[in-house]
Amino acid sequence: MSAGTLPYDPRFGPVTMLEGPAKGRYPEGNSLLVEGSRESVIVDPSLGILGREGPLPEISRVLHSHCHEDHIAGSHLFPDVPWHFHELDASGIRSIEGLLEIYGFPPHIEAGFRDALVDQFHFVACDDPQTFVEGDVFDLGDVTIRALHTPGHTRGHCCFEIEWLEAGARRRLLYLADIELTSFGPYYGDAWSDLVDFERSLARVRAIEADWYATFHHIGVLESRDAYLARLDRFEAKIGERETRLLEFLSEPRTMADIVEHRFVYRPGDAVSFADPVEERSARQHLTRLLSQGRVRRLDEERWERA
Ligand SMILES: [Zn+2]
Structure with a gap:
């Protein structure tokens, strides 16, 4: 000691x-x-x-x-x-x-x-x-x-x-x-x-x-x-789990507000003051990847759907 x-x-x-x-x-x-x-x-x-x-x-x-x-x-x-x-x-x-x-x-x-x-x-x-x-x-x-x-x-x-x-x-x-x-x-x-x-x-x-x-x-x-x-x-598997859940959620058209509210990083109800921007930033990175892979399509500026 x-x-x-x-x-x-x-x-x-x-x-x-x-x-x-x-x-x-x-x-x-x-x-x-x-x-x-x-x-x-x-x-x-x-x-x-x-x-x-x-x-x-x-x-x-x-x-x-x-x-x-x-x-x-x-x-x-x-x-x-x-x-x-x-x-x-x-x-x-x-x-x-x-x-x-x-x-x-x-x-x-x-x-x-x-x-x-x-x-x-x-x-x-x-x-x-x-x-x-x-x-x-x-x-x-x-x-x-x-x-x-x-x-x-x-x-x-x-x-x-x-x-x-x-x-x-x-x-x-x-x-x-x-x-x-x-x-x-x-x-x-x-x-x-x-x-x-x-x-x-x-x-x-x-x-x-x-x-x-x-x-x-x-x-x-x-x-x-x-x-x-x-x-x-x-x-590491959490990254894939978030992405899979996001894809499932996009089985119908969703806006960024929908995605943030649904929550893919934090759990609904987690009392984190900065949860919304963290959800949004995380989701945008997954969306970028899913778009480039052709697994998601952008319907308009802020709305996406599974391809
Ligand atoms: Zn840190």
Whole structure:
């Protein structure tokens, strides 16, 4: 145990999962503390870091998998060390306007969300975030963290490959961030999301062999490749399930308002303030694909039907 970790925090070599309340279910999350012989870093400081007993971890930098509210909620606790983001997401931390651009919510939703970013998620702008790109390596001394650019959730979303030697054998933990493997399925409903990129990123992480697979939300750490692949299959299958349900719904002509109201990402009744724009953006990406495949036809500007 070291400064900032608790006896029940799961440990994997130099990596400790700082598990959030409710196992990191949104808006909470699971952060990682990675301790090398030269320096330590925290990855994705979540809301739960604020409520932990004991001292904060002593770290030299904060790494972020991407710029979303739940992954930066605890970053302000570390004001004196560099904050790192992939270069494509860094504008989200420079200003709250930059962050709001990533979501792209309509004005009537953005106003309330802007308040939540500050009041609930403790957004603090950083004038000079450090940026990294695909393949960049952080060498902490006896443990390395390599950035894998896995866009789709946001433009700059990254996974981190964390490697060290243990009794002469190479050990690897793959941190998947918001390729979170939950039953909700992939989230690609922001202005800066992209379904096709997300699918490419899923194929990429599928090929990576690791000893452990960790996610930011409540799946925590998976310790076998079989468990990982089974979770990944179910997670990825949600994309096809949404598309199939959308096709079925289009067995008669439907407008975008119909599609949004029916809901394909959230469940009817889920109390999510931004559900409508997320439904619309997600549906439009599926419609683009279905149109290009000739499986759906556009009847007029905002009405579609199964072909
Ligand atoms: Zn996210």
